Amino acid sequence: MENNTPLPLSLKQLRGSQSSSAEISVLVRVKNEAQAIPEFLRRLNRQHGRDNVELIFLDSGSTDGTLDLLGEEDCTLYQIAPEDFQFGSSCNLLMSLSKAPVCVFVSGHVLLTDKMILKTVLERLSGDEAAALYLRQVPGELFGSTAYERAYLARRFPEGKHAVALKDPGAFSNAASALTRSAWERTPFPAVAASEDFLWARQHLESGGRLEYFPQLRVEHSHRESPQDVYRRVRINALSRGLDNSPGKAAKFFVGVLGATLRHGASLPEALRYAACHARAYL
Numbered sequence: 340m341e342n343n344t345p346l347p348l349s350l351k352q353l354r355g356s357q358s359s360s361a362e363i364s365v366l367v368r369v370k371n372e373a374q375a376i377p378e379f380l381r382r383l384n385r386q387h388g389r390d391n392v393e394l395i396f397l398d399s400g401s402t403d404g405t406l407d408l409l410g411e412e413d414c415t416l417y418q419i420a421p422e423d424f425q426f427g428s429s430c431n432l433l434m435s436l437s438k439a440p441v442c443v444f445v446s447g448h449v450l451l452t453d454k455m456i457l458k459t460v461l462e463r464l465s466g467d468e469a470a471a472l473y474l475r476q477v478p479g480e481l482f483g484s485t486a487y488e489r490a491y492l493a494r495r496f497p498e499g500k501h502a503v504a505l506k507d508p509g510a511f512s513n514a515a516s517a518l519t520r521s522a523w524e525r526t527p528f529p530a531v532a533a534s535e536d537f538l539w540a541r542q543h544l545e546s547g548g549r550l551e552y553f554p555q556l557r558v559e560h561s562h563r564e565s566p567q568d569v570y571r572r573v574r575i576n577a578l579s580r581g582l583d584n585s586p587g588k589a590a591k592f593f594v595g596v597l598g599a600t601l602r603h604g605a606s607l608p609e610a611l612r613y614a615a616c617h618a619r620a621y622l
Contacts, residue, residue: 355415361393371445427535468521479559486605499554508540573620
């Protein structure tokens with residue numbers, strides 16, 4: 340197995356088989372995604388170049404019918420126990436279970452908006468062993484979005500018509516990213532509770548890899564996070580990145596989030612709640 344990635348004892352293959360001829364592997368982590376899976380598959384199956392895709396799902400304990408929906412799809416489906424799931428190790432596991440030279444990570448509730456995503460990714464990464472990229476995330480219609488999410492996505496994933504080469508991790512996100520197998524073999528994902536994508540991108544660049552942001556290729560990704568959801572997500576990411584408690588950083592984020600959330604349609608009480616929860620994650 341590549342990179343000596345350990346197999347969780349709970350790993351089970353529920354359907355499908357690995358493809359030795361696919362040009363691109365689409366790797367999807369899922370848990371209780373039944374609401375999104377039908378539209379996810381519909382969007383994926385209309386992609387140009389779909390015939391060259393190896394589609395692999397890794398489920399970590401769905402109980403809402405997700406497995407039944409995936410059982411009807413032409414895909415390979417694995418499952419692990421919820422307690423064996425970790426962001427970094429799950430990425431390494433999916434990479435080791437796949438075969439194609441180019442791999443795309445996309446979450447099961449993320450919807451591909453443009454039909455040329457897979458074709459464009461394959462054209463860009465084929466033959467460039469040290470390359471990786473990520474796509475623009477915009478609010479989704481399936482789940483809706485909060486003013487906080489609209490503000491966050493607008494800041495982290497700005498509009499653009501052309502790919503942008505980056506010298507820092509930017510907003511590299513495994514909700515919608517792509518990399519070559521060679522890049523992963525050189526730099527596996529770190530075994531961390533969160534921010535495996537940001538930390539991987541930083542190490543990838545430090546080792547001489549190349550990273551691009553493709554704003555012209557969009558995916559829909561939003562959750563309608565509550566203020567407490569925001570606190571938990573920001574907190575775990577801050578801890579995973581090793582950020583120290585910083586009252587100054589917290590104050591800066593409070594002001595920034597408050598203003599941005601107001602500009603994206605929040606009421607003042609709502610904006611104050613989101614700003615306070617985001618800032619508190621750094622204390």
